[in-house]
Amino acid sequence: MTKFNDTQLTEFNRLVSHYPEGKQKSALLPVLHLAQDTFGGWLSPETMDYVAELLQIAPIEVYEVATFYSMYNLKPVGKYMFEVCQTGPCMLNGSDNIVAYITDKLGIKPGETTSDGMFTLKTVECLGACGYAPMMQLGKTYREHLTKEKVDSIIDECRRTAAKNN
Amino acid sequence: MGVKILLDKAHVEGIRTYDVYRREGGYRSVEKALKMGPEAIVEEVKKSGLRGRGGAGFPAGMKWGFIAKPEGIPRHLVCNADESEPGTFKDRYLMEFLPHLLIEGLVVSSFALGSNATYIYIRGEYAWIVDILEHAIEEARAHNFVGKNIQGSGFDCEIYVHRGAGAYICGEETALIESLEGKRGNPRIKPPFPAIQGVWLRPTVVNNVETLAAVVPIINMGGEEYAKIGVGKSTGTKLMSACGNINKPGVYEIDMTISVEEFIYSDEYCGGIPNGKRLKACIPGGSSVPILPANLLLKTAKGETRYMNYESLSDGGFATGSMMGSGGFIVLDEDQCVVKNTYTFARFYRHESCGQCSPCREGTGWMEKLLLRLENGAGKLSDIDLLWDIQRKIEGNTICPLGDAAAWPVAAAIRHFRDEFEWHVLHPDEAVKRNYGLAHYADPIHVPVG
Secondary structure: OOOOOHHHHHHHHHHHOOOOOOOHHHHHHHHHHHHHHHOOOOOOHHHHHHHHHHHOOOHHHHHHHHOOOOOOOOOOOOOEEEEEEOOHHHHHOOHHHHHHHHHHHHOOOOOOEOOOOOEEEEEEOOOOOHHHOOOEEEOOEEEOOOOHHHHHHHHHHHHHHHHHHO | OOOOOOOOOOOOOOOOOHHHHHHOOOOHHHHHHHHHOHHHHHHHHHHHOOEOOOOOOOEHHHHHHOOOOOOOOOEEEEEEEOOOOOOOOHHHHHHHHOHHHHHHHHHHHHHHHOEOEEEEEEOOOOHHHHHHHHHHHHHHHHOOOOEOOHHHOOOOEEEEEEEOOOOHHHHOHHHHHHHHOOOOOOOOOOOOOOOOOOHHHOOEEEEEHHHHHHHHHHHHHOHHHHHHOEEOOEEOOEEEEEEEOOOOOEEEEEOOOOEHHHHHHOOOOOOOOHHHOOEEEEEEOEOOOOOEEHHHHHEOOOOOEOEOOHHHHOOOHHHHOOOOOOOEEEEEEOOOOHHHHHHHHHHHHHHHOOOOOHHHHHHHHHHHHHHHHHHOOOOOHHHHHHHHHHHHHHOOOOOOOHHHHHHHHHHHHHHHHHHHHHHHHHOHHHHHHOOOOOOHHHOOOOOOOO
């Protein structure tokens, strides 16, 4: 069922309260983040329609925004998404090798998800960590100064966390 | 040691908390500013000569002076924290380690502009910084520096953090405003300028994080004193985010009187090039600004020492100079390939083009494809001229400066490194195996003594 629970609704109301009366559409981007985090890490048409209903705007107003910004996933993704930066400064510091290593190790190319639904690999453009390259985003945080060993330990860490939560 | 007025307290233990920040002299500028009154604050910022730190370098005081004040219509200050220019990570550092410095600058600036609801538009990927900022805002509220009747002055100011969702274009102020209204980040046609009709068609000022933080020392020391730091029209200090092939990547506060050579080689800053390699090229102000070969970077075309300030970095115009831009300082050593580096930037701009204007939407894609072909040794000599032609047709022909930003790096790469592009065409087998190296354009190169 695509519905926020009470805690999520409180957060929704807090986000909407940031904007003037009648300008609740302004909360769309933050609310879509909340919805994506709540409903499985991606925005299904059903989720987007629900957000439209909550904000009292037309569904198309949600779709056009969801398709514009790179952080909204329009397809299901793995439990852990490795978003590896590949722009200039990261490339200068060997991001190509990191992408190739992850591809090799997990058997997935950029844009793909492992068959167990655990990992998605995605290449992204500059995330503002150029001095700490190469790097990737994992959930809410950055993993920086990546090496093959570090990638190994991140993968292990994800597997351990997933096993613990099951 | 250079003058430090923004990051001087960055390493104080616990400076992220209100108590430590306050004990170290924080929020004094708010107390002072509330007594001065809005006009006097704007006057001090004008006197300081502070220039916008996001990249364009427009005088901040003048921008503030443009804000319309129609009766009965609220005005808004919006802090641009959508830092996305490749090579730039200074605002992130400032917000992550000195959140209260930004909040303090925002309260003073909001008072000067008459904004009772101020927004921090932060790039969506900086998710953990949203928590840091919201926590700092709550701390400031608990001590009556945010909220109603600040310090008994009668001035109310709320500060809200608005999280973006991944779009470089939202660093452009009218795209940012659209995004803040919950829409796609398509830049608006100007005029009307945001100072007249910005967010929700209300008068709005959009300033970069570092610009707003700099208001704090300006109020504390006075605009005239601030203007004495630096040189000429490059007043105050500038945060540089240094990256690429250097020993000590990171964020540095400079007073704009040091030379580029000192910035790259001194241990106080970048600490030189790793593994004894030589300097090939540098993009001194973020991916959009022209790349310079080492010889033109360290000295101007006239043979004068080049300094780390707005005027000196742009000495020679685009023919032989570059720009201060956002302060994203990207260094390439002798092993790097300029064609490949330019390709990653072209791919970046194609990815980030909002798609409104044909020259940018189509042109960025064509440039990316041509550069990839050249990089892979499958290009033709005529591709280089075609690439030049495309970038010329993008520049100046779009609603917002993203088109220019996409064109300039390609233009500068061809201008200064044409032989490297030609080598890729003439030696396709070698081009896929190795990089071109230093070549003649980087000579004579500086080798530091000792």
